[in-house]
Amino acid sequence: MSKTQKDIVIGGGDVSSVVIGNSNALAFIGGPCAIESYDHTFLMAELISKICEKNNVPWIFKSCYDKDCRSAPESFHGIGLEKGLEILNRIRKEFNVPVVADFSDATWAKKTGEVCDLIQVPAYLCRQSSILRAAASTGRPVHLKKGQFMSPWNMKNSIRKLESFGCNQILITDRGTFFGYNHLVNDMTCFPIMKKTGYPVCFDATHSIQHPTSMGNISGGQREYIPYLVRSAVACGINALFMEVHNNPSQAFSDPNTVLDIKYLDQILNQAKEIHELRLEQLKIYGEDNVHT
Amino acid sequence: MSILKNNILVKDVMLQVGNFPIVRPSNLIIETIEEMNKFGIGIACVVNEEMILKAVFCDGDIRRTIISNQKSISEFFIDDVLDHSVLTFKSVKEDTTLFDAIKLMGTIKVWDLPIVDSNSVIKGLLHLHPAILYLLESSLKNKLS
Numbered sequence: 001m002s003k004t005q006k007d008i009v010i011g012g013g014d015v016s017s018v019v020i021g022n023s024n025a026l027a028f029i030g031g032p033c034a035i036e037s038y039d040h041t042f043l044m045a046e047l048i049s050k051i052c053e054k055n056n057v058p059w060i061f062k063s064c065y066d067k068d069c070r071s072a073p074e075s076f077h078g079i080g081l082e083k084g085l086e087i088l089n090r091i092r093k094e095f096n097v098p099v100v101a102d103f104s105d106a107t108w109a110k111k112t113g114e115v116c117d118l119i120q121v122p123a124y125l126c127r128q129s130s131i132l133r134a135a136a137s138t139g140r141p142v143h144l145k146k147g148q149f150m151s152p153w154n155m156k157n158s159i160r161k162l163e164s165f166g167c168n169q170i171l172i173t174d175r176g177t178f179f180g181y182n183h184l185v186n187d188m189t190c191f192p193i194m195k196k197t198g199y200p201v202c203f204d205a206t207h208s209i210q211h212p213t214s215m216g217n218i219s220g221g222q223r224e225y226i227p228y229l230v231r232s233a234v235a236c237g238i239n240a241l242f243m244e245v246h247n248n249p250s251q252a253f254s255d256p257n258t259v260l261d262i263k264y265l266d267q268i269l270n271q272a273k274e275i276h277e278l279r280l281e282q283l284k285i286y287g288e289d290n291v292h293t
Numbered sequence: 294m295s296i297l298k299n300n301i302l303v304k305d306v307m308l309q310v311g312n313f314p315i316v317r318p319s320n321l322i323i324e325t326i327e328e329m330n331k332f333g334i335g336i337a338c339v340v341n342e343e344m345i346l347k348a349v350f351c352d353g354d355i356r357r358t359i360i361s362n363q364k365s366i367s368e369f370f371i372d373d374v375l376d377h378s379v380l381t382f383k384s385v386k387e388d389t390t391l392f393d394a395i396k397l398m399g400t401i402k403v404w405d406l407p408i409v410d411s412n413s414v415i416k417g418l419l420h421l422h423p424a425i426l427y428l429l430e431s432s433l434k435n436k437l438s
Contacts, residue, residue, distance in 0.1 A: 153368040193368070 003198030008141050008169045011098030011117040018058040020239050021200035026276040027240040031063040034254035035084045045091045051266045055273055060098045067254050068104035069124055072217035076253040081108055085115045106134035113138025123147045123175050126158050136165035143171045148178045152190035159197050175204035182214040191236045202240035203233035210258045221258035230268055234275040241272055303394050304387035306427045307408050307417030318375035325374040336405040338415050339378050345413045348378035384409045387416055394419055
């Protein structure tokens with residue numbers, strides 16, 4: 001028996017809003033993995049904005065100010081909390097788009113929530129009570145990523161923690177599950193399973209094709225599988241699609257082996273949108289995807 | 294005193310609230326099973342905040358789910374108990390005679406029967422073992438007297 005599915009609202013007020021869930025349009029959450037500079041962030045937002053407008057896809061801009069889970073000590077760690085949030089705030093105003101960033105330290109949550117319309121909990125930290133409490137305390141909707149080590153049904157524990165801290169606007173995302181060492185797989189049944197919590201679900205395509213730390217001190221990946229996984233996940237009923245994009249992936253400051261070259265975003269979003277709309281039409285005809293009883 | 298004289302009532306024999314498993318709809322299956330183990334009783338009464346009985350969850354529901362559902366045990370454990378509970382169940386009132394209650398239990402083949410008031414608020418649980426013991430003791434007293 002599934003709970004009634006909730007819509008969650010990202011943004012609103014002084015910025016446009018994006019409603020995620022149920023029969024709403026498939027939302028796109030994307031941007032470069034790390035904030036590299038104001039100029040680069042602006043360029044990426046401009047490119048994504050045009051593609052989303054063309055495809056009539058509601059979107060949320062994502063980029064992070066601190067990449068605390070990088071493999072190597074010498075890897076780019078991030079532009080920093082203050083400077084990063086200042087850039088995100090400018091992007092938010094200049095493009096009238098809700099923004100999201102993750103945070104890896106509970107003390108960063110308050111400031112992050114003052115700028116970001118959606119607060120992201122990193123997958124590695126999805127069980128941490130202190131992080132979940134800090135995320136909920138911002139009063140913003142929370143983007144909760146499923147840990148690569150977690151079963152989809154056990155995410156209910158993190159949901160229950162967030163709810164106990166007063167948060168009832170949650171987006172749950174799959175970004176792959178560890179399959180042995182340095183390898184991830186996607187179990188598409190995770191979407192209906194996680195939807196049973198009553199919250200909308202999202203698929204992170206670009207981290208799903210990651211091979212975590214497979215190159216010794218950085219992560220590898222197989223970008224060529226992104227379209228396959230996106231089509232599968234949308235058909236399985238996701239409400240939002242998350243992808244990190246870059247205009248020059250090999251030179252990206254973070255995740256150069258997994259970010260999607262933005263030249264492919266248009267065709268992937270177009271396919272995703274069409275499959276999503278077809279699924280909604282089929283739901284009207286056939287009802288819920290439940291053949292169990 | 295004789296069960297056939299209809300002067301033994303369910304309220305004379307039932308387990309009082311606090312002495313049998315009572316859970317909320319959002320309690321997990323694992324939490325519910327732990328409650329059932331704690332009391333050694335194969336039924337849990339699922340109630341809302343007003344203690345109104347909404348469903349029952351029994352040992353049999355666990356057995357049937359394991360066979361019919363075939364999800365992993367870890368996934369089953371974290372489901373809400375309401376997901377696997379019986380929503381259409383029998384109950385009786387406190388002033389029901391023990392004779393009628395046991396007859397009903399025999400007819401529907403259950404070991405436990407929830408006791409509710411006119412507003413469906415849970416008042417107790419009729420468990421077959423203490424009920425039978427009560428009857429045996431009553432019968433023995435009658436023979437001796």
